[in-house]
Amino acid sequence: MSIDEKIARKLLKEIMDNINYEVNINIMNEYGEIIASGDEKRIGKIHLGALDVIRNAKSMEYFDYIDNDTESSKPGVNIPLFINNEIIGVVGVTGNPKEIKLIANMVKMLTEILIRREIDIDKQILKQTTLNNYIYKIISKDCHNYVSSINIWAENNNYSFDIDRNVCLLKIENNGKYDMYKISEYLINKLQNIKYFYKQDIITYIGNKQFIIIKSFNSKEKIQDKKKIINYFFTSLRNEINIDIKFFAMCGCIVNNLEDMHKSFEQANFLFNYIAHTNNNTYFIEDYMLEYIILNEGYFSSYMILKNTLNIINKNIAFKETIITMSNCDMNINKTCEKLFMHRNTILYRMKKIKEILGLDPINNHMDRIKFYIIATILKK
Known part of the structure; x- marks a missing residue:
């Protein structure tokens, strides 16, 4: 694993903003090259102390080297950065080694925490991207071309498409006070903690203030009760929201196989485009069935x-x-x-x-x- 230079510089700024000591900090990659530094003139040079730490697997290196054209070192302390038991680089703190040992350990710990955070963010982005890609396949008219890959993904994530489901589109009416990505996290968290949220429910934010919810139902629930369940589901969400946002929801028909999922989505999307929707309402294709038939197939x-x-x-x-x-x-x-x-x-x-x-x-x-x-x-x- 390598440290990205842009991320290293971003992390360095965060670290130096939070360390109340007059020291310079360098971050070196696995080759001993300085990729981020409080002294920007040193970026791109090779740090001999960092190389010694990496090559000899040292836990800490005290050093007192002199700068030249290709090598860049000043008195201080170098400590290896470990992620998953692998040395991915070195963090160096410039100063009297006897005085800055404690500071250097603090910087190492903070750097590793921040790198793990960036890794977690990357993993989260990858997970979200993968989820969205599969949801787009599920609701696509060409879903039959992706059945095998969807089923593998579903099995790996403990999802089943042999149960009753419907597709709902949820649209946020935001007054501009809040960042939409924070709102998306807030709403998904709320949804996952209300009654009638099931483990089989699939939820994702697709941008433009819209969410796709592939809602699932228990086999014991009667067909006539499922509309009430969805109504209660979204009413409960409205009651749980404590900030100034409103939404409306459009709900397609209930299907029980993967190949028909796109029809439920098309119906929800039809309602989205057809109805002069108002905030805090939930709409069902059953109530607009004739309009849907007339304006689509018929x-x-x-x-x-x-x-x-x-x-x-x-x-x-x-x-x-x-x-x-x-x-x-x-x-x-x-x-x-x-x-x-x-x-x-x-x-x-x-x-x-x-x-x-x-x-x-x-x-x-x-x-x-x-x-x-x-x-x-x-x-x-």
Whole structure:
């Protein structure tokens, strides 16, 4: 293992900011080259004392060498840096060796702690990157191309895709007070400690204030209870949040195999793009099933069948706003009047003209109501 030069210089600054002594500190790599120093002129030179420590596996070296063109040493103490029982470099503290031995040991300890921290950060980044890569494979339409690798990854992480799951998209509405990466850690920690969080749940932050949650369910939970469980899951999260952030969640259908996981994601993503969402709400594809069918698989067919009717409506603003608003108000005349700020007789007159010109009577005819709703959905798109 080698010490990265940028990391070494970053660590050196942290160390020197926290050591209240007038000493110079050098960090040398496994070849004895100074890669970070309080005296920048020494960077790039070979430190003889560090080389002696590395070659002879010494625990500490007191030295008093003289600088020249290729070798750089001053009186002080060198101590090897160990990570996982491997010497990865040397830290040197310049000064009277008898006086700075204690300081040198403190610097060594702090340097190793900081290096381990950087290693842990790198591991965490790698783990997060790997997790995101596999989640993207899981929710991809081309998931069938990655089944073998996904199954190996799932087995190594004790995940199963032979259980009921659904995909939820969670979007944070942040007022700009907080760093999103800190918020992501905060929220994931909260999620992992609320009721109905299971070991099989997979959560990741994907950037742009969005999270993907591949929620799992217990086999004992009835299908009619699973929507309630998800609602409770996100309501509990809202109750646990103690800082000024809000979120909304979009939930796809429940599936029980890997190959169908992308469908649940597509549905959650449809809700994300379709709904004029508001903070602190949870939305389910079951409540927007007709819109999803119309605007996805059935959009082209629906549009072609209703093309002539849609052309007439698009030329008549009164028809268009009445159909959309009546649909949004579940065919309630009074609510439609309130939304459009119109008298009841005006709306009734418009509905009469819609019946005469378009042949639609959604108030009294069940099939016309379905067609009316399909038209409204296409018009809104």
